[in-house]
Amino acid sequence: MSMRRATISDVAREAGVSPSTASVVFSGKTPVSDATRRRVIDAAAALGYTGPDPRAASLRRGRSGIVGVVFEEHLGTAFLDPVKTLMMDGLADGVASLGAGLLLLRDHEPTGGGASLMSAPLDAAVLIGCSGLLRESLDTVRARGIPVVVIEGDAGDDVPRIDLDNREAQRQAASHVRALGHRAVVVVTLPARAGWDGGWLRDDTEILVDVTRERLAGAMDVFPDAAAYAAGASSIDEGFAAGRAVLADPERRPTAVIAQSDLLAAGVIRAAEEAGLRVPEDLSVTGFDGIVVDGLAPYELTTLVQPATEKGRAAGSAVAAMLEGGDAASIRFTCTFREGNTTAPAAAHVAGGLPRS
Amino acid sequence: MSMRRATISDVAREAGVSPSTASVVFSGKTPVSDATRRRVIDAAAALGYTGPDPRAASLRRGRSGIVGVVFEEHLGTAFLDPVKTLMMDGLADGVASLGAGLLLLRDHEPTGGGASLMSAPLDAAVLIGCSGLLRESLDTVRARGIPVVVIEGDAGDDVPRIDLDNREAQRQAASHVRALGHRAVVVVTLPARAGWDGGWLRDDTEILVDVTRERLAGAMDVFPDAAAYAAGASSIDEGFAAGRAVLADPERRPTAVIAQSDLLAAGVIRAAEEAGLRVPEDLSVTGFDGIVVDGLAPYELTTLVQPATEKGRAAGSAVAAMLEGGDAASIRFTCTFREGNTTAPAAAHVAGGLPRS
DNA sequence: TTGTAGGCGTTATCAA
DNA sequence: TTGATAACGCCTACAA
Numbered sequence: 001m002s003m004r005r006a007t008i009s010d011v012a013r014e015a016g017v018s019p020s021t022a023s024v025v026f027s028g029k030t031p032v033s034d035a036t037r038r039r040v041i042d043a044a045a046a047l048g049y050t051g052p053d054p055r056a057a058s059l060r061r062g063r064s065g066i067v068g069v070v071f072e073e074h075l076g077t078a079f080l081d082p083v084k085t086l087m088m089d090g091l092a093d094g095v096a097s098l099g100a101g102l103l104l105l106r107d108h109e110p111t112g113g114g115a116s117l118m119s120a121p122l123d124a125a126v127l128i129g130c131s132g133l134l135r136e137s138l139d140t141v142r143a144r145g146i147p148v149v150v151i152e153g154d155a156g157d158d159v160p161r162i163d164l165d166n167r168e169a170q171r172q173a174a175s176h177v178r179a180l181g182h183r184a185v186v187v188v189t190l191p192a193r194a195g196w197d198g199g200w201l202r203d204d205t206e207i208l209v210d211v212t213r214e215r216l217a218g219a220m221d222v223f224p225d226a227a228a229y230a231a232g233a234s235s236i237d238e239g240f241a242a243g244r245a246v247l248a249d250p251e252r253r254p255t256a257v258i259a260q261s262d263l264l265a266a267g268v269i270r271a272a273e274e275a276g277l278r279v280p281e282d283l284s285v286t287g288f289d290g291i292v293v294d295g296l297a298p299y300e301l302t303t304l305v306q307p308a309t310e311k312g313r314a315a316g317s318a319v320a321a322m323l324e325g326g327d328a329a330s331i332r333f334t335c336t337f338r339e340g341n342t343t344a345p346a347a348a349h350v351a352g353g354l355p356r357s
Numbered sequence: 358m359s360m361r362r363a364t365i366s367d368v369a370r371e372a373g374v375s376p377s378t379a380s381v382v383f384s385g386k387t388p389v390s391d392a393t394r395r396r397v398i399d400a401a402a403a404l405g406y407t408g409p410d411p412r413a414a415s416l417r418r419g420r421s422g423i424v425g426v427v428f429e430e431h432l433g434t435a436f437l438d439p440v441k442t443l444m445m446d447g448l449a450d451g452v453a454s455l456g457a458g459l460l461l462l463r464d465h466e467p468t469g470g471g472a473s474l475m476s477a478p479l480d481a482a483v484l485i486g487c488s489g490l491l492r493e494s495l496d497t498v499r500a501r502g503i504p505v506v507v508i509e510g511d512a513g514d515d516v517p518r519i520d521l522d523n524r525e526a527q528r529q530a531a532s533h534v535r536a537l538g539h540r541a542v543v544v545v546t547l548p549a550r551a552g553w554d555g556g557w558l559r560d561d562t563e564i565l566v567d568v569t570r571e572r573l574a575g576a577m578d579v580f581p582d583a584a585a586y587a588a589g590a591s592s593i594d595e596g597f598a599a600g601r602a603v604l605a606d607p608e609r610r611p612t613a614v615i616a617q618s619d620l621l622a623a624g625v626i627r628a629a630e631e632a633g634l635r636v637p638e639d640l641s642v643t644g645f646d647g648i649v650v651d652g653l654a655p656y657e658l659t660t661l662v663q664p665a666t667e668k669g670r671a672a673g674s675a676v677a678a679m680l681e682g683g684d685a686a687s688i689r690f691t692c693t694f695r696e697g698n699t700t701a702p703a704a705a706h707v708a709g710g711l712p713r714s
Numbered sequence: 715t716t717g718t719a720g721g722c723g724t725t726a727t728c729a730a
Numbered sequence: 731t732t733g734a735t736a737a738c739g740c741c742t743a744c745a746a
Contacts, residue, residue: 053416066478101461103423118407376739380740390715393715410740
């Protein structure tokens with residue numbers, strides 16, 4: 001029973017046609033007479049042939065139909081973030097139009113053995129994030145001559161990027177908060193760098209994560225003196241911890257918190273509730289992302305809606321364009337400000353000074 | 358500048374050795390003298406050759422180093438579930454030892470064009486879930502003669518499965534609840550089938566999802582008369598909705614809710630808070646999964662901890678075993694009961710009858 | 715330790 | 731509409 005699998009030649013022979021004709025029946029690239037097609041199909045069925053071997057096809061065509069997606073974290077960590085999850089969906093769509101699938105890759109292969117950027121049969125690669133490892137991954141991919149797109153990362157000039165107007169968007173939310181009369185404002189930011197544990201940002205703290213820096217700059221454009229607390233990750237729990245820290249001292253409580261993600265904002269709201277503060281009456285909170293935060297109802301965050309799915313789709317399209325031989329331009333997406341029920345005018349009596357960090 | 362990429366033959370020629378020698382330098386499968394190696398490496402560098410073309414190598418070897426993971430939903434939906442996310446991590450580990458990567462596949466290709474089970478260069482496939490489509494996917498894969506493993510799904514006898522002792526585990530939690538004196542208990546279950554919108558289960562409701570059915574059976578073993586409300590999905594929001602429905606009528610309120618997932622349990626707790634009930638004093642709640650529910654602190658769910666990462670890793674190992682030519686046995690994992698602070702003895706005065714659904 | 719030879723299964727090209 | 735031919739780039743017996 002150890003007979004080898006049927007090949008297209010076997011099918012052709014069985015059907016009494018040439019291999020090229022049989023091939024064409026499966027690829028549909030050239031007209032074939034109905035009678036011939038029938039014979040080939042039947043022969044295939046008889047032999048249990050289920051179609052061309054993708055490996056051979058990809059060698060011949062020079063395409064594997066696979067796009068690598070490189071994460072800098074554990075897959076588990078990456079997918080906990082709804083924004084990335086949405087991006088993946090968009091990306092899946094984007095490359096599907098190209099007839100490709102997504103291969104998950106970690107840029108820091110733990111076991112050393114796994115499929116890697118070096119050895120996977122990729123047509124193209126999408127890099128996500130902005131760590132130092134990205135640099136390395138980028139070099140690998142480019143050495144292989146594979147088209148690459150970077151989402152949310154600084155990759156040098158000749159690599160198309162998919163970006164967001166982080167600073168402008170955040171400035172918009174901050175302006176909204178300011179227009180409501182808030183003066184005592186604290187920013188709760190995303191991590192300052194990989195391995196960050198949470199804590200107040202000082203003037204000399206180096207912020208290595210682009211997104212964090214840009215959004216913070218946007219907030220500072222409006223509130224130059226605002227203190228900023230960088231959370232350990234983008235999650236409700238970390239937001240909660242940050243919120244506790246920010247609201248710890250009743251004397252120095254802000255009347256508004258600008259959070260750099262919806263999850264962080266949700267955590268801050270929890271912390272406010274714990275401290276006996278009402279949102280938005282006693283504390284206004286803004287988020288960033290515009291995702292659905294599971295379990296946050298009945299709050300609707302005042303936030304910046306980013307087109308996460310679109311970003312993924314755009315990356316897919318960019319990759320597709322490059323594979324067609326074209327040049328993919330970088331794209332900068334715009335966030336949309338959405339007012340929810342977590343911001344309200346500042347109560348006059350609580351306006352007070354805040355410490356500069 | 359449109360010169361074709363260098364091949365291993367080019368490198369060999371440049372280095373003054375034969376192609377096979379050059380090949381061996383890259384694969385390391387055979388000893389090569391240092392001098393030769395040097396020459397080959399240098400030649401490669403000079404030509405910008407970055408290693409064997411994975412497409413050609415995979416044809417020759419008959420292995421692509423790619424394992425397909427088939428989901429029955431949108432990727433976004435799938436990854437919102439922390440359990441799946443953990444499984445993916447385990448799976449990534451499991452197949453890495455095999456030198457493979459994970460290719461994301463949706464069993465219901467929306468655009469029709471994308472990489473599919475039919476055409477992707479897979480060495481093996483892992484199917485997750487238990488819908489009707491699984492059947493179809495399974496047939497496709499097996500027709501191709503590709504090793505396959507099913508996680509949490511009924512796949513017929515000769516397909517290795519990775520399973521959980523759902524019924525026994527749930528029975529254990531139910532027993533705990535019963536030992537605490539609860540008699541008025543409602544089960545909040547996972548969806549009864551794809552497309553389920555949430556609602557009470559009646560005796561004649563057909564439950565098409567294995568996990569739902571098994572866990573429910575476990576609860577019914579202990580509380581044969583318990584009513585059951587099937588949520589629309591495993592999320593806090595759906596749990597909240599279910600909780601509202603379950604707690605709606607003060608006259609018929611249960612003293613304990615057995616939820617089939619931690620996310621659902623978290624939602625039920627929210628609903629309880631909303632209804633002015635204290636957990637666990639007025640209402641005991643149990644979950645299932647043992648994940649970290651972001652934002653649930655300070656509650657610690659009484660729950661069944663399932664080895665999600667292990668499940669993924671086991672699937673990876675099973676696949677690896679099959680690729681080695683061996684037979685992979687099905688594995689059944691066991692959950693561990695963990696008591697948190699969301700269950701407490703039933704208060705005597707609220708013991709009351711519950712309607713049978 | 716190195717080289718030779720043959721084929722992995724397909725498909726693009728061109729001619730019939 | 732069909733068929734012959736020639737790669738695609740690599741790897742592995744096996745021989746030297």
